[in-house]
Amino acid sequence: MNVKILQLDVTYAKSLAELGARLFSDTFSDDNPPDDLQSFLDSSYSTEIQTKELTDANMFTFMAFDTQEANKPIAFCQLRISQKVYDFIGSTPEETIELQRIYVDKNCAGKGVGKKLLEKCIAKATELGKKTLWLGVWEFNPNAIKFYEKHGFRKVGSHTFKIGNKLDTDEIMVKVL
Numbered sequence: 001m002n003v004k005i006l007q008l009d010v011t012y013a014k015s016l017a018e019l020g021a022r023l024f025s026d027t028f029s030d031d032n033p034p035d036d037l038q039s040f041l042d043s044s045y046s047t048e049i050q051t052k053e054l055t056d057a058n059m060f061t062f063m064a065f066d067t068q069e070a071n072k073p074i075a076f077c078q079l080r081i082s083q084k085v086y087d088f089i090g091s092t093p094e095e096t097i098e099l100q101r102i103y104v105d106k107n108c109a110g111k112g113v114g115k116k117l118l119e120k121c122i123a124k125a126t127e128l129g130k131k132t133l134w135l136g137v138w139e140f141n142p143n144a145i146k147f148y149e150k151h152g153f154r155k156v157g158s159h160t161f162k163i164g165n166k167l168d169t170d171e172i173m174v175k176v177l
Contacts, residue, residue: 001113003064003066003112004067005062005116006063006065008062010051013051016054016063016076017045017046017049019073019103021045024045026106028138031140036165037164039163058080058082059079061076061077061079062076062077063075063076064116064117075108076117077118078099078102079100079124081128089132090156090174091174096130096131097125097128102118102121102135122175131176132174133174134172134174134175136170136171136172136173137170138170139158148175149173155171155172
């Protein structure tokens with residue numbers, strides 16, 4: 001598989017909204033009531049929301065394209081700088097960056113796309129002078145947890161993640177850069 005990764009600008013808002021909604025739904029639809037899932041998708045993946053995120057100076061978004069399939073979007077990730085950082089992460093807000101989202105088309109899983117996106121995120125975080133990369137991953141997503149552990153992340157805590165009216169627990173994982 002030949003993959004091209006681009007850092008996105010606002011011209012990709014519609015494509016990002018569509019890809020994000022599709023990949024999140026593909027990943028979590030079996031585990032969430034349809035109304036809760038739709039509520040989350042509406043509040044996270046509209047073109048307007050992606051436009052706002054793509055123009056936010058504290059967010060960095062990358063999309064992977066399959067060059068063998070007419071540059072079809074197959075994955076994306078988003079980094080976010082925030083002043084709200086959990087104490088148990090072990091770094092100051094100025095030293096940290098969150099890997100807020102990383103999703104890969106299930107047909108591309110295991111083909112190195114997630115690894116390439118993660119490498120792009122680590123490079124961007126390093127370029128920004130960050131010392132710690134952190135993320136939240138659903139406690140019942142063992143494949144994702146295993147992926148992150150394989151790439152040097154370790155669990156340090158947890159937080160609640162809301163999908164519609166449903167509350168889930170995310171493991172908080174960190175990687176020292």
